[in-house]
Amino acid sequence: NERARYAVVEGGTSQGVLKAYLQEHYPHLRHSLPDAPAGTTIAANVALHGQGRLTQQYGFNSEMVCGLEVVLPTGEICRVGSPSLGPYWFSRSPTLPDLSGLFLGWLGTTGIITKVGLRLYPNKRFREVEIFVTDIPELVPEVIYRLTHLELLEDITAWFQPKPLMFKDNYHVTMYFTGDSQEEVDFKRKMVWDSLQEFMDSKDGGFMVVDPLKPQLLEMPQRSVAEFADVPRGGGFEYSGPITLVEHFPKYALKVVELAKKYDLLYSGMARVISGGHAMMFAISFAFNRADRDMMERVKMAMDEATEFALQMGSIPWKPNFMEQKMILQKMDPVTRGLIQRVRRLLDPDNIMNPGNWEV
């Protein structure tokens, strides 16, 4: 629905297919594309509360869902939101009880999503990028606070990595902005520069020249994550991505370096701002050689320690694997844990749906 800006996709529709379809038929519309491989599905991404290019502006990709069709463990087909009342997919809940919460975040344990209504957003003609650099990790939350106050940026990420050497010992805040005219883009750039002028005057940071990096930075999805996997040769990388407060950035940054030193690994840290700064996803990543078993074991230990740290910090591990789910459930308030168990039993009494996940 072009005018109401939403699309309805089937359970197996990939990110790449929707992107290509919109580019061809509705080039003025876009969805919140994650940096995941193009073949990953939209249904899976919302089922695990993914984040994409528009998450800074509009929240988790799962918050952009505006209707669901789900096959329940009983085999019944259930429609959630406005499609349960009529042909339109404009609302997942208001003003009904929000049944989408029975399926989003459950990793397929309560039903199989076969259709997703997904909000679309304006796709402007120009897209630009700037990078602010500082060597003070404590400054990053303040930089993000000022940038989100502007309410005009598309995506904001904060990252650091020791290789290549040009990035070593610095913290980079990458910000993307869009416009339908050069005037709009220039206005946004001016607002961004003005908001951080104080840190340039005090020599605590500055904007780096981005021109040589632009083609790579403006790619969607970005391939730099996959390139990181090949720095130690052997094409492996693993990350843990807790959802946490932006003000915790310096503590996470310290932890990544500490873990890399302890387990002798190559690291990268990257945070994506969620919903105007209400939270961030902080990816603690380690690259490894898939032919080196010892290195893989060290990555696993570093990951488990990263999850322990995230839970101590009051964060929510994102996309949790079995081990992480276990750790979350152990730490969780017992009443909340009990409710999760009761909902699962109610919907799936025979425990046939993705067993092992979210099991109390």
Ligand SMILES: Cc1cc2nc3c(=O)[nH]c(=O)nc-3n(C[C@H](O)[C@H](O)[C@H](O)COP(=O)(O)OP(=O)(O)OC[C@H]3O[C@@H](n4cnc5c(N)ncnc54)[C@H](O)[C@@H]3O)c2cc1C
């Ligand atoms: C290089 C790289 C970069 C990435 N960058 C991002 C990023 O920027 N943002 C982001 O959000 N993610 C990112 N990811 C993660 C990626 O988005 C998710 O792994 C992906 O969305 C999962 O898609 P999939 O099709 O592989 O799902 P699967 O791995 O098959 O499924 C994921 C989970 O969802 C459940 N599920 C799958 N389909 C359904 C369904 N129809 N109904 C109910 N439950 C279902 C599964 O049971 C499983 O628990 C990245 C991954 C890689 C490898």
